[in-house]
Amino acid sequence: MTENPDKDECFGGSLSGGWWFRRCNEANLNGRKFQYDWQLRPSKTLGITWHIKNNDQSYYYLYDSVEMKIRDNDYGFCTGALKSKRI
Numbered sequence: 499m500t501e502n503p504d505k506d507e508c509f510g511g512s513l514s515g516g517w518w519f520r521r522c523n524e525a526n527l528n529g530r531k532f533q534y535d536w537q538l539r540p541s542k543t544l545g546i547t548w549h550i551k552n553n554d555q556s557y558y559y560l561y562d563s564v565e566m567k568i569r570d571n572d573y574g575f576c577t578g579a580l581k582s583k584r585i
Contacts, residue, residue, distance in 0.1 A: 524549045527564045534560075 526547040546564055550556035 527566055531562070532560060 524547075526545070529546040530544050532545050546561040547557060548559075548561070
């Protein structure tokens with residue numbers, strides 16, 4: 499395992515993920531898929547997690563799958579949705 503550069507408890511090894519976390523357990527898309535919500539209660543940090551702001555119960559939501567999509571920062575410009583600014 500790669501050494502944790504932040505030297506804190508919020509790293510991929512403790513949360514069963516593939517990356518380091520800025521803060522613990524706001525999102526963990528590489529977590530385990532649990533079939534029952536009672537499995538999450540003692541170890542919510544190990545499941546697939548997507549914390550919804552102001553909703554602590556969202557830690558206990560069950561997710562069948564996760565899909566992450568990434569696009570370039572200038573995506574809007576490439577599609578014509580954003581126009582270039584002239585200075």
